[in-house]
Amino acid sequence: MLKTVAVIFGGKSAEHEVSIISGKSIAKNLNRKKFKVTEIFIDKKGGWFKNGKKQKAEEILQNVDIAFPVLHGTYGEDGTIQGLFEMLNIPYVGCGVAQSVLGMDKEFSKIIWKEHSLPVVKFKSIKKPAWQKNKKQALKEVSHLKFPLFVKPANLGSSVGITKVKNKKDLEKAIEIAFRYGYKVIIEESVKDAREIEVSLLGNDDVTSSVCGEIIPANEFYDYDAKYNNPNSKAIIPAKIDKKTSSKIKKTAEDAYKALNLHSLARADFLLSRKTGKFVISEVNTMPGFTPISMFPKLWEATGLPYQKLLTKLIDIAEQNFRQKSLWEI
Ligand SMILES: Nc1ncnc2c1ncn2[C@@H]1O[C@H](COP(=O)(O)OP(=O)(O)O)[C@@H](O)[C@H]1O
Ligand SMILES: [Mg+2]
Structure with a gap:
């Protein structure tokens, strides 16, 4: 009997649209002589759909032999969905939980x-509570890094929230922007x-x-x-x-x-x-x-x-x- 592969795409991250194109392309190209393909769509709010019908994730995954999560960034590439497959005991394409993190x-x-x-480049991170408590001190702790700097949310992709900073006066604003997207910001020297x-x-x-x-x-x-x-x-x-x-x-x-x-x-x-x-x-x-x-x-x-x-x-x-x-x- 053919094995059922669930191609899962969409998802809650900023890369939702790219993920749909990737997922559709994988579903289309999987070898049908070897696999039966089920397409599973996750909407931006995190709802799971099979054949246009909203269902609970664990119900949708019930008769799946292998999961192929084509989800990028947050909730897809960061260990979260991998944890779900581990709990449900389903083989899946990609890294395990810790490796994804x-x-x-x-x-x-x-x-x-x-x-x-x-x-690797020289880098230093700042966490939100430290930044909120004492910006001056936090800036001092990254002052050894040489401009231009790249300021990024530490756990995101697609270049969202990233600023190239050429001088000291623009650094604070760039850090504020990166903190909009998460708890930790990384500051890197540039190549x-x-x-x-x-x-x-x-x-x-x-x-x-x-x-x-x-x-x-x-x-x-x-x-x-x-x-x-x-x-x-x-x-x-x-x-x-x-x-x-x-x-x-x-x-x-x-x-x-x-x-x-x-x-x-x-x-x-x-x-x-x-x-x-x-x-x-x-x-x-x-x-x-x-x-x-x-x-x-x-x-x-x-x-x-x-x-x-x-x-x-x-x-x-x-x-x-x-x-x-x-x-x-x-
Ligand atoms: N340290 C750096 N020096 C030079 N360019 C950088 C550096 N960090 C990032 N960039 C530029 O920013 C882009 C996005 O950064 P990256 O760390 O790859 O984030 P993302 O995960 O969002 O792709 C890179 O592709 C590169 O063009
Ligand atoms: Mg990149």
Whole structure:
């Protein structure tokens, strides 16, 4: 009998619309000779729908063999939905709870990478209560960081709430903006004149990396507009970088994946300085975009793994991980 795969998309995050396109594309391309596909939509308020009918999540998931949550950002990529699958004992595509948390948190992931001697920018976080209590003191604690700085909500995506700050007088406002979106703000030194290089990763301890790709944002940095509105942002696959740099980036991507004990899949994003040729790992996305033109599947396609085979492989890994729950320990 065919296994039922539930493709879950939409969701409560700012990436709701992208998730719908990704989810629809996965549902369309899954190999029907191997799988029966159920589409599950989560609306912006968190309601679950199957065939247009609103139902309780646990009812919808009752006869599902494997869940494929194509949800980005908050409630999708941050360990919450993964916890639901764990409670219901359903195999699922993607990282476990703890790995999702670490991948999502821009501070925790960097702390771990730093500990593993992987290259990261200088950073410092501020938590809301400390900021509200004494802004002057909080600003003093980040005063060693050199401008320009990037100020970000520590647990968000899609460049929402991110400001590039060029001088001291604009810092306070940028921090206030980032705090609109969460409890913790991360302040990072910037990689000047950076090229944005991305690598796709697949597997468990046997992780493999794709060729490198490059994003050329249409704006000063890859902000929300450059990501979703401005048609002049470009993706170049493979990235035009020398072999040595490319294999170093690939190796670092694999090491960063292992350092967080990631499983299944991720996309690792790098900032490569045009001036020095040095790079840092900036972040990982444990459920990257999956539209037919998204970097994650495109990079695999360029590495010799076409979209449909990639999906089958992810489901195989999900079943394998379900049998080996100890993998989730960090
Ligand atoms: N430290 C940095 N130095 C240079 N550019 C940065 C830095 N941090 C972020 N950026 C720019 O901001 C964009 C969004 O930041 P990122 O941390 O990737 O957030 P998100 O999770 O929202 O994608 C990056 O793609 C890059 O263009
Ligand atoms: Mg990013």
